[in-house]
Amino acid sequence: MLAADGTFAPTPDAEKYLPVLDGLTDDDHVQFLRDMVVTRALDLEAANLQRQGQLALWAPSLGQEAAQVGSARAARAQDTIFPSYREHAVALIRGVDPLGILALYRGVTLGGWDPTDPANGNFRLYTLVLGAQTLHASGYAMGVSFRSETATGDPESDKAVMVYFGDGSTSEGDVNESMIFAASYQTSQVFFLQNNKWAISVPVSRQSRTPLYRRAAGFGLDSVHVDGNDVLASYAVSRHHLENARSGNGPQFIEADTYRVGAHTTSDDPTKYRTTDEFDSWTARDPIARFETWLRAQGAADSLFDEVNTEAKDYAADVRRRCLELPNPDRDAMFDFVYSEEHSLVDDQSEWLDAYEASLEGGADQ
Numbered sequence: 001m002l003a004a005d006g007t008f009a010p011t012p013d014a015e016k017y018l019p020v021l022d023g024l025t026d027d028d029h030v031q032f033l034r035d036m037v038v039t040r041a042l043d044l045e046a047a048n049l050q051r052q053g054q055l056a057l058w059a060p061s062l063g064q065e066a067a068q069v070g071s072a073r074a075a076r077a078q079d080t081i082f083p084s085y086r087e088h089a090v091a092l093i094r095g096v097d098p099l100g101i102l103a104l105y106r107g108v109t110l111g112g113w114d115p116t117d118p119a120n121g122n123f124r125l126y127t128l129v130l131g132a133q134t135l136h137a138s139g140y141a142m143g144v145s146f147r148s149e150t151a152t153g154d155p156e157s158d159k160a161v162m163v164y165f166g167d168g169s170t171s172e173g174d175v176n177e178s179m180i181f182a183a184s185y186q187t188s189q190v191f192f193l194q195n196n197k198w199a200i201s202v203p204v205s206r207q208s209r210t211p212l213y214r215r216a217a218g219f220g221l222d223s224v225h226v227d228g229n230d231v232l233a234s235y236a237v238s239r240h241h242l243e244n245a246r247s248g249n250g251p252q253f254i255e256a257d258t259y260r261v262g263a264h265t266t267s268d269d270p271t272k273y274r275t276t277d278e279f280d281s282w283t284a285r286d287p288i289a290r291f292e293t294w295l296r297a298q299g300a301a302d303s304l305f306d307e308v309n310t311e312a313k314d315y316a317a318d319v320r321r322r323c324l325e326l327p328n329p330d331r332d333a334m335f336d337f338v339y340s341e342e343h344s345l346v347d348d349q350s351e352w353l354d355a356y357e358a359s360l361e362g363g364a365d366q
Contacts (some may be wrong), residue, residue: 004295025169060262066287070234094121131172137163151248168199216253
């Protein structure tokens with residue numbers, strides 16, 4: 001939809017999705033901008049917190065804001081979302097308190113939020129096991145079909161499932177198996193692949209000899225490739241294919257072409273394997289700058305961008321303050337949620353820890 005310079009220039013393949021954009025208002029466009037700018041502010045603040053020893057780890061989403069915001073805003077309230085571990089914009093849009101995300105990366109919670117709480121918008125927990133969430137999503141989508149909660153003809157109540165994963169996950173057996181089940185059971189499901197070009201230090205060119213969306217077609221999924229740095233394209237394509245899925249047209253697959261500007265996680269150094277030319281070429285296609293250029297061409301005033309940037313800074317500052325106030329978990333929490341019932345092995349480990357801490361100079365208080 002948007003060229004790299006921010007001009008509205010739909011490609012021929014984009015024409016079928018243009019009617020979806022007609023349903024957007026100026027307020028929707030502003031919301032897209034707010035979502036992306038606030039998410040980036042959170043992202044940068046979280047990375048700073050990690051460097052300052054306040055988080056154990058952080059997985060940046062810097063540069064992938066348009067893919068996430070467009071797709072998340074395309075989903076309906078009744079849809080269920082399965083993320084991987086860097087879908088921060090999606091989490092915020094679905095209603096998750098960012099403090100839950102930071103608590104997870106701080107290591108003071110086993111999950112971060114209650115996915116069954118309606119306030120969290122049917123947004124499941126982050127999954128750090130590569131690709132496992134695609135199996136969870138396909139199984140859940142099968143259940144939606146078995147309960148006849150989709151393809152009834154009512155888009156206001158019909159449910160769909162959307163699962164996020166990266167290009168590295170496509171090399172995992174879980175992802176391929178999940179597509180087999182999705183195709184076999186014709187689930188009301190959208191696979192949303194954020195191809196950010198790198199599986200840690202392995203380039204996508206080494207992972208696949210063919211475009212990744214074509215793999216999905218081999219499983220019988222309706223697949224499409226979209227510019228993931230264009231929030232309008234991400235929204236239009238996601239909305240179209242989510243409606244296809246919930247209408248009984250089987251599983252859909254979207255490959256969003258984007259770039260991981262930051263490190264894989266804060267334990268990674270991308271300068272060891274990425275060239276400066278590659279990095280510069282992608283930062284020039286920044287999704288927020290592109291959308292801002294288009295909004296200005298539509299007549300958006302400077303005051304809008306000043307307001308959004310101020311809001312984002314205040315948001316990040318509030319998240320930082322609340323993160324620093326997070327209490328440490330109770331020491332027994334690590335033992336309480338391993339088994340549903342009491343277990344002798346867990347009791348033994350708890351006793352071992354008691355003895356170990358007592359052996360330290362100063363005792364357990366140290």
